Amino acid sequence: MTRSACLIFNPVAGQGNSEQDLATIKRILEPEFELDIQFTTKEISGGELARKAVANNAEIIIASGGDGTVSMVAEALINTDIPLGAIARGTANAFANALEIPDTIEAACKVIVDGATKKVDAAICNDKPMILLAGIGFEAETVEDADREAKNRLGMLAYVLSGLKQLREFEKFKATIETDDKVIKVAVNAITIANAAPPSSVLAQGTAGVVYDDGLLDVTIIAAETRAGAIAISYHLLQSASNGEAAERDDVGYLRTKWIKVTTDPPQKVVLDGEIVGSTPIEIKCIPEGLTVFTPVEEVIQAEERLEHLAGIQIENKEATSESETIVETDNSKIISD
Incomplete structure (x- = not known):
């Protein structure tokens, strides 16, 4: 049974010939998938197209473009369990490279056709x-x-x-870095x-x-x-x-x-x-595990962690109290710990 997939394609990504790129993608994927091809424009982003595809119960969503397109599509798929296929055609292609997804169209399409998926992390930054x-x-x-x-x-x-x-x-600038267990200045x-x-x-x-x-x-x-x-x-x-x-x-x-x-x-x-x-x-x-991606990565x-050696750094463990904390001096840092 042929699987259905929404292909979100950015025609202005990268420095190649977008018509040839799309033809290559169709040649490899169309025998395996029933493709619904959607094009990004100045007015319609990959994220908008992806959210629409999610609302229409898409089985698979494939993003083809640069990091902006791939990231916007990926963001729309967080916590949906809909697999993301990435066909990178941009300048840096950071997402594909980070997950070791091949950076050629043919090889990236093969990863999707092979069908192996992996749960990877996502994050929320200021909502x-x-x-x-x-x-x-x-x-x-x-x-x-x-x-x-x-x-x-x-x-x-x-x-x-x-x-x-x-x-x-x-x-330089001054920074206060707070985590679950410490405050760093x-x-x-x-x-x-x-x-x-x-x-x-x-x-x-x-x-x-x-x-x-x-x-x-x-x-x-x-x-x-x-x-x-x-x-x-x-x-x-x-x-x-x-x-x-x-x-x-x-x-x-x-x-x-x-x-x-x-x-x-x-x-x-x-x-x-x-x-x-x-x-x-x-x-x-x-x-x-907020995102499901077609990827061959091991x-x-x-x-x-490595922090204490940074010049002038101050680290306060959140568990410390005024009665139990100990000050540890080093050549270039002060560490507050239990």
Whole structure:
């Protein structure tokens, strides 16, 4: 029996020929699925089309476009049990890369045809769905500066050039990071809270590979003292991600948590799944197994936490009381614990 599927197709995604891309998708999928093809427009987003498909009891929903299209469709499917198929045709393709979904149309279609699905986590950030990550500070400024024209013309190089520009405007800000069990106060350049992230999302790589199905958010804290230090951190995190190792620099910290709230002074811009959505404060909660995806990905292992070495950091465990807490001094940090 032929399965039915709604294909949500963004005709302006990426730098390829969209008509040829669609023809390839139809050639591979139509023998297996009864396709209902819906096109995004300037007026109608992938999210709107996905919500309509959900309301119409779609069996499967397939998103073909860049990260914006795939993320909006995915967000509409959180807690629905409707499987998502991703055929990435954008500039970064972060969602597909994070889940190791192939980045060619033919191979991505084969994953969908094969039919194997996996439950992965999602999240809510300030009442907005989050599939990938939220970036505060440096990453948000970089994404905002890399405009659509530059991305269409230069691809990933647009983000690299934007990042170099942001380094020239290098500065720190004060952050208060609250989790279920601690409150952290530290001066930083960037904070990245990831539900899922590919190795190319360098500032999310403190924990040596973001695990997208463990019910936890991966938080990476960047506290570089100089521009040269920020460049060195980026290179170190890139190498760490490539080697599957956790960051081991004194100006990089990381932790894993189900819930997090971040307040900054002064307020900082926030990028959510590749789009600027406002400024701090933000509050993010993980939704374990909130999304069903066609994916071939195997499970990986990551490091748990590394914080105390960050210069000037203060960590207060929420369980501590004035009668039982102990102050522990180190060379560059103060830790309050039971």
